[in-house]
Amino acid sequence: MKQNSEGKVVIIGGDAAGMSAASKIRREQPNREIIVFEKSQYTSYSACGVPYYISGTVETFDELIVRSPATFRQKYNIDVRTEHLVLSVDPENNRINILDKKADKTFWENYDQLLIATGAKAFCPDLPGTNAEGVFGISTLKSGINLERYLEEKKPRKAVIVGGGYIGLEMAEALLIRGLNVSLVNRQPQVMNTLDPDMGAMVSDAMRNLGVSLYLGEELKAFSVIDGKVSGVITDKRTIETDIVVLGMGSSPNTDFLKGSGIALGMRGAIKVNGQMQTNLPNIWAAGDCAETLHLVSKMHVHIALGTIANKTGVVAGSSIAGEKAIFPGVVGTAVCKVCKYEVARTGLLERDLQKLGIDYATATITALTRAHYYPGAKNITVKLLAEKNSGRLLGGQIIGEEDAAKRIDVLATALTHNLTLQNIMDLDLSYAPPFSPVWDPVQTAARKLINDI
Template identity: 40%
Template structure:
């Protein structure tokens, strides 16, 4: 059996390794349009402020390792541009030579990931304007930043925008975030976003809301010097565009492969697309949301690795379902941890789930042990069935622990009342006798 995998990062190589480890006598061929295989995209911001020493530290395995140790044929700078489902052929361009290539598969995995959105603003191609998704992206930013770069503007207040704001403040830059909406981190509800705004302001990050970017102006050297919005101009020596991503699926147009949420390939529990023998996984595919009970699109590295593993097993006839996600994430933003899982109020409202919520102020440790570690906990639940729908927690230490407890509870469809009965660990340095999430559950 010949397996072709398009994409050499988390989902693609997780699948390839499952095929290697759980079958024999197969041919595995991978095509990657970039130069790097199997690297930790989530660590990219932390190379700029030196927390991660080098981009080399983010690479789990090189193409040579996959080829020499595991027998996986790896091709860098090979971009697949067309798939013929009837002939079971892929076609593309070898960017090493500029020549075309073609190859036949028995089973195909599309693991092409997603690309940063880059709106067609006037001057978007100017020097000093960047996106962040790959190792070459971060290396270009690091090569550009010097002592002359003082004012940095980040367009977008999502994951990347927040993490990069912290990173750039760490290296002494003046940072502004422009967000066309009314708040940062829209995965959180408005009352929780206020805490994020407070954290930004404490760190002297300038926040500009309800302004739409229209373009950029440059100096005589062609370098960006300001961001132009519908409200005015903002001096900028460097601009980071962080306004979301789009699945890399446009090359599949005309194949009959069904795409749904945000253009992602809709897959079933076995990572199968709507075309026989074509699978998809990672940031180019949908994920089944266990709380919403429908396909969703939340592109994160955790999902990509899990979906890739499942896809690889199913491609070698080892039926393994992907059990779905509950929408868990956590962001470090200066001194705060921002944790979220399940549905927010606005998400529940958007899909017409009956809901209510409860919010409490608590502490990570016992109150008499430490009063310096505040934590705000918000639970969202179905006000008719009492089913837990989601949680948002913002604080310092211990946010990760609590958000993971809620994620586990959501996975097992627990009610808000059942949280009270959980046997959670306790000692004064780590907890109160009633954990903050249980305090919230009791309030509910």
């Protein structure tokens, strides 16, 4: 344990990455001064859990909070200051400019070491009617609380979701559970642009089966408003009547306040960092959804906003600040999503990624059962694999099914992380019993088919 207590650590952002870093520094340096500035009133919460709070699966928003600001202050001696918005960073003078939202005043705070963990911000289009009552973006715990209160108080019957990504699909499930008539608008021809189009089409069909009205290949143009309240969503093809709108149009790194600071930005405006999460400037680190990371398959820098990455990079940044030699190796882009009874999972690269990189590849898609054919309750599951021709190296995978897609994707994520081939996957000693899998697991069945193809 390192006992050096010299120097003040200032952290911008009090959610996954920021508080993981703060906790790590405190463990290694018990006497170090740590100050965290968080623009909201909450710290260390699960933004991924917001749709399940909206649906009622999680009863109270307090259950989504891992540790409160008071807990960090009293138990861990971390000076968390909520409702403090950082306006700018001045690296030349080792200081940041902050707005105290409650007192409505600004001040400067000096630092010896600085961690930027400001996360990502939801995209909000600058279109007529965006600020109307009943239009919600979902990116923070507070935004989720506001939406849940609106649902309780106003009792809307029709909802339109704009965007067909993870948030859009999870919010569609939440609002269906609450009994609303749900429509979804997406400018792409299928939902889930993080899947290949053929797999995305399967998810689109699944959503229609659940009762969601899909308007695909349509671009949002404006919102119709009556007496200050949203009454419709206007696309380039139609107007859809609604009582409430949820925006799920993606997010971007929350780094606008860094303009002019000299901190280098990269992919989609995310902060460039090395393996220790250090920026191009001395004594400044970045972690979480505001930072770039390395994709282990493409070897390109990417921006992927996920809680798993935020927590891991936060720990690495905290270790680095505390003087340890921790390294974050990178990601393979693994993600999962649940829409009622359907599980959607992906990892690695898509066909369009491989085409851009000029990699000669082959694909195979199979549909199999999740259990032995004679065991009750077996469900269909579809697995698509992408592999490099000649070498057989796995490049990506996508799985859709009614059970166990989410965990089977972890086999492929492990294979990608360790550069395994299709033959390596076939050789894996995966578990088998009739209630859990056929003798040939669907992942291995897909690998077997693709080996035959290439």
